[in-house]
Amino acid sequence: MSSATVRPARSAPGAVVSTAPAVTDFGPTDFTYLHTDTDSRHGHWAMALEFEPGDPALTLDAVRARVRERVSLFDLFRIGVREGRELEPEIVLHDDVDVDRHVTEDRFTDRGDLYRRIAALLEQPLPRPDPFWSVTLLTSSETGDQVILLKVHHSLSDGIAGAAFAGLLADVKDGDFSEFERFATSPRFRTGPIDPDLLHSSRVAFEKQWMDGEAGRDWPALTESGKREIALYRASTRTLRRAAKAHDASVHEFLLGAIAKTLSVAAPNGEGPQSESIRVTLPVTLDQSFRHTGNAVAISLLNLLGSESDLNRHIDRARAELAIVESSRMELALVANDQEPAPPWAEMREIVAASMDRMSPDIHIGINPGFTRVRSALGRKIAALTPLSPLVGYSFSVTCLILGGTTTFGIVTDPAALPGYAARFIEAFDAVIAEATPAQ
Numbered sequence: 001m002s003s004a005t006v007r008p009a010r011s012a013p014g015a016v017v018s019t020a021p022a023v024t025d026f027g028p029t030d031f032t033y034l035h036t037d038t039d040s041r042h043g044h045w046a047m048a049l050e051f052e053p054g055d056p057a058l059t060l061d062a063v064r065a066r067v068r069e070r071v072s073l074f075d076l077f078r079i080g081v082r083e084g085r086e087l088e089p090e091i092v093l094h095d096d097v098d099v100d101r102h103v104t105e106d107r108f109t110d111r112g113d114l115y116r117r118i119a120a121l122l123e124q125p126l127p128r129p130d131p132f133w134s135v136t137l138l139t140s141s142e143t144g145d146q147v148i149l150l151k152v153h154h155s156l157s158d159g160i161a162g163a164a165f166a167g168l169l170a171d172v173k174d175g176d177f178s179e180f181e182r183f184a185t186s187p188r189f190r191t192g193p194i195d196p197d198l199l200h201s202s203r204v205a206f207e208k209q210w211m212d213g214e215a216g217r218d219w220p221a222l223t224e225s226g227k228r229e230i231a232l233y234r235a236s237t238r239t240l241r242r243a244a245k246a247h248d249a250s251v252h253e254f255l256l257g258a259i260a261k262t263l264s265v266a267a268p269n270g271e272g273p274q275s276e277s278i279r280v281t282l283p284v285t286l287d288q289s290f291r292h293t294g295n296a297v298a299i300s301l302l303n304l305l306g307s308e309s310d311l312n313r314h315i316d317r318a319r320a321e322l323a324i325v326e327s328s329r330m331e332l333a334l335v336a337n338d339q340e341p342a343p344p345w346a347e348m349r350e351i352v353a354a355s356m357d358r359m360s361p362d363i364h365i366g367i368n369p370g371f372t373r374v375r376s377a378l379g380r381k382i383a384a385l386t387p388l389s390p391l392v393g394y395s396f397s398v399t400c401l402i403l404g405g406t407t408t409f410g411i412v413t414d415p416a417a418l419p420g421y422a423a424r425f426i427e428a429f430d431a432v433i434a435e436a437t438p439a440q
Contacts, residue, residue, distance in 0.1 A: 081155065
């Protein structure tokens with residue numbers, strides 16, 4: 001593989017940063033996911049594409065051929081990172097991509113084996129300085145069912161801008177790639193200046209939220225094991241809307257309440273002591289136009305009930321917490337600063353690690369709208385697209401994608417902290433949704 005080093009990832013102190021930076025010009029928010037990346041906490045997200053059964057099986061050669069056709073479409077697909085942990089990163093734009101190395105295959109037997117194999121893939125880092133993504137075709141040796149797992153390092157793209165990577169595989173009409181180009185060639189996101197008074201009030205609100213959720217926490221912490229367990233779940237979007245309406249809630253409020261109830265009735269400690277309060281990181285987009293490359297996500301804190309069986313009480317808490325998030329703009333408290341020269345790389349890495357330790361979240365919940373109109377890849381109809389988030393400081397993550405008639409939930413856990421909990425959560429979550437949905 002030949003490559004061309006574009007530039008150091010950061011501008012020199014005092015340099016003027018372009019207002020319309022190229023996709024190779026990483027910003028402070030992108031660096032966050034390099035600062036937090038460790039041997040046991042890899043900073044990539046993933047998307048599982050599940051196909052409808054019955055169509056002719058995809059072959060590895062066919063998947064590689066499609067990727068080979070598409071990989072030169074956008075520079076975004078050819079970006080890798082050299083170093084970026086203890087040493088300052090530099091961005092590498094590859095002239096050629098070894099598709100055979102980036103697109104591989106595996107086989108599984110039943111659903112549980114599929115989950116184990118996906119988890120094993122999540123445990124493996126994306127090699128540097130190769131392009132920061134990979135594709136794996138997984139095929140059932142018993143039923144012929146197929147799933148494609150796409151992994152992308154979070155420093156390259158958040159989940160919204162990550163829609164560009166669907167362009168590696170998705171079917172398009174008349175060669176029209178405009179749906180993906182929007183997320184592949186637009187300026188890499190920059191926060192821009194923040195009003196000092198707003199920033200101050202945001203930090204005050206963040207600290208108050210942190211203190212309000214500190215008492216009664218007993219959620220198992222993320223370990224250094226590096227192991228992962230996953231589960232995939234899907235539900236009818238219409239069913240979720242009916243359930244939310246029956247509880248006088250928005251879909252967002254209902255999903256937060258249903259997740260919180262599930263964590264309460266299927267507590268990881270079983271019959272032992274439960275967390276009375278669960279501290280949640282909730283991603284909030286800073287780009288309301290949804291037209292960026294890179295990362296435009298900041299974090300707010302929610303404090304959910306951890307020992308409560310009444311769904312309506314959970315929904316009430318979720319509604320109150322969302323109101324605090326919306327009114328306080330607390331997500332600005334931890335936004336990476338791109339208005340001043342950053343400290344030396346190693347020092348900034350220590351600052352980010354200390355900040356995460358100080359925040360000490362219990363779990364992560366992401367509820368995301370889907371934008372793509374594409375419903376097939378390589379001639380196969382897609383049954384579900386399910387996101388899987390990295391574990392960055394927390395031992396449990398559930399990431400939701402509301403896309404047309406199907407809403408999916410990707411569960412990722414640290415089994416050293418929560419043995420067997422991904423499967424147990426899904427079983428209990430399904431029961432909570434069923435109980436909350438009125439009969440037709």
